[in-house]
Amino acid sequence: MGMGVDTRNQMAKRAAEEIKNGMVVNLGIGIPSLVPNHLANEIQVMFHAENGITGMGPSPVKGKEDENLCNAGGFPVTLTKGGSYCDSAIAFGMIRSGRVDITILGSLQVNQFGDLANWIVPGKKVPGMGGAMELAQKAKKVIVVMNHCDKNGHPKIVNTCSLPLTSARCVDLIITELAVFKVTGGGLVLTELFPPYNLEDVIGKTGCTFQICDSIRQIPY
Numbered sequence: 001m002g003m004g005v006d007t008r009n010q011m012a013k014r015a016a017e018e019i020k021n022g023m024v025v026n027l028g029i030g031i032p033s034l035v036p037n038h039l040a041n042e043i044q045v046m047f048h049a050e051n052g053i054t055g056m057g058p059s060p061v062k063g064k065e066d067e068n069l070c071n072a073g074g075f076p077v078t079l080t081k082g083g084s085y086c087d088s089a090i091a092f093g094m095i096r097s098g099r100v101d102i103t104i105l106g107s108l109q110v111n112q113f114g115d116l117a118n119w120i121v122p123g124k125k126v127p128g129m130g131g132a133m134e135l136a137q138k139a140k141k142v143i144v145v146m147n148h149c150d151k152n153g154h155p156k157i158v159n160t161c162s163l164p165l166t167s168a169r170c171v172d173l174i175i176t177e178l179a180v181f182k183v184t185g186g187g188l189v190l191t192e193l194f195p196p197y198n199l200e201d202v203i204g205k206t207g208c209t210f211q212i213c214d215s216i217r218q219i220p221y
Contacts, residue, residue, distance in 0.1 A: 007177040013038040028105030029073035050131035055083020103139035109161045112208040114171035114183035117163035136167035148176035155207030192217040
């Protein structure tokens with residue numbers, strides 16, 4: 001099943017639920033960049049980018065972009081009131097010293113214990129590891145937002161990652177278009193489902209075993 005715009009936004013909306021007032025939040029490229037569109041108005045957060053911005057605002061309207069103001073993925077951004085700039089060394093210092101509350105990023109694979117593989121497919125063009133290694137290790141909470149399966153239909157949630165790891169045992173929460181898993185010391189726990197998918201759908205598309213929460217939440221549209 002191809003992923004339409006709605007599933008991407010559904011996943012981003014669910015990830016936005018994890019963000020609380022006053023947090024410093026780092027967003028990866030792709031689906032995580034949609035998260036700010038789903039925050040309640042009263043929630044004030046500082047979005048951080050490892051190229052040296054804390055306090056990113058919404059994407060600029062066409063024609064109003066500032067060529068000197070972009071996020072770590074190179075896309076144009078705006079700055080909110082109270083936002084600030086710094087160099088990359090300071091931005092990474094903020095990450096490494098544990099000042100980022102949540103990082104929301106995409107992944108190629110996650111295993112049952114929260115190992116993250118999100119930076120390279122052997123033989124393909126390498127964008128580089130970026131800040132993912134530091135963020136995965138040092139952010140207080142690591143949330144992966146990704147398709148449940150790759151474009152060939154293979155599960156991206158697996159027993160053992162076959163791709164090179166970015167970081168081991170770092171992921172706290174996995175959100176796909178099918179379901180939400182918490183990562184615990186004992187493995188994955190399925191806690192939520194996106195309608196219209198059911199437990200059988202998730203079992204069939206997941207490459208490892210998982211526990212099932214007593215009361216599974218059906219995520220509202």
